[in-house]
Amino acid sequence: MELKTINQCLIVGLVQAGGKIKTFEDGSAVANFQVMTQGYKASMDGKSEHTAEYTNIQVYNQVYDDLYSLIIEGNYILVRGPLKTHNYVDKNKRPRQFIMVMAKDISLMTRVKDL
Numbered sequence: 001m002e003l004k005t006i007n008q009c010l011i012v013g014l015v016q017a018g019g020k021i022k023t024f025e026d027g028s029a030v031a032n033f034q035v036m037t038q039g040y041k042a043s044m045d046g047k048s049e050h051t052a053e054y055t056n057i058q059v060y061n062q063v064y065d066d067l068y069s070l071i072i073e074g075n076y077i078l079v080r081g082p083l084k085t086h087n088y089v090d091k092n093k094r095p096r097q098f099i100m101v102m103a104k105d106i107s108l109m110t111r112v113k114d115l
Contacts, residue, residue, distance in 0.1 A: 010078070010080050011035050012077070013035040013036050013077070016033065016034040016107060019031060021073045022065065028060070035057055036054050039052075056100035057101050057103050058084075067106075070106050070108055076108070076109040077108055077109055079103050080103070081101050081104040082101070083099065083104040084100055
């Protein structure tokens with residue numbers, strides 16, 4: 001029996017500053033930005049502490065139409081797409097790994113407290 005696998009991520013979080021959108025001569029575009037999600041972990045004294053995770057997101061032309069209005073710092077968004085891993089060797093000849101979500105869908109969310 002062959003095992004089935006699924007590579008699909010669903011990230012809901014806040015767009016961070018520093019996103020970049022690059023357009024090409026053929027009219028296509030790519031955007032790279034980060035989304036911050038929050039969690040909790042137990043500290044040494046038993047109390048819970050806030051934690052933050054930053055997820056790299058890359059978007060190609062297929063969901064680019066409304067991108068400028070979506071990737072504004074502080075926007076609360078939902079991102080869906082497969083996880084991709086890129087391996088490379090840095091300038092010091094050390095192997096590195098870069099992990100990102102290749103966004104297939106992006107939606108602007110509304111926080112309950114904003115209603």
